[in-house]
Amino acid sequence: MKAIFNILDTSANKTNNHFLTLQNARLDLVGELEAIVQYENHLMQTNNQAAQAAIRDIAKEEKVHVGQLMGLIFSLDIESKEMFEKGLKEFNEENKLKS
DSSP states (O other): OOOSSOTTOTTSOTTOHHHHHHHHHHHHHHHHHHHHHHHHHHHHTOOOHHHHHHHHHHHHHHHHHHHHHHHHHHHHOHHHHHHHHHHHHHHHHHHHHHO
């Protein structure tokens, strides 16, 4: 994964473990989303049924990882959870009007 920034700087102050854990979880989330995109692209590029089944299963597992990381992020940063829920509510309200 291409790092957005170097959160694992060895000179970083290790006393702020909460911050590092949160930032690492966010970077891990980016990696999982990139993996989903990659696997789904690969899925669309093959007609081999065995490959499709394997890739589909792997992509689903990556989506589980996204949920796990979101849970971790929400537990470390309640504001992220509140903003996520606000955004989801706004999305649902906007799409009710369109249906």
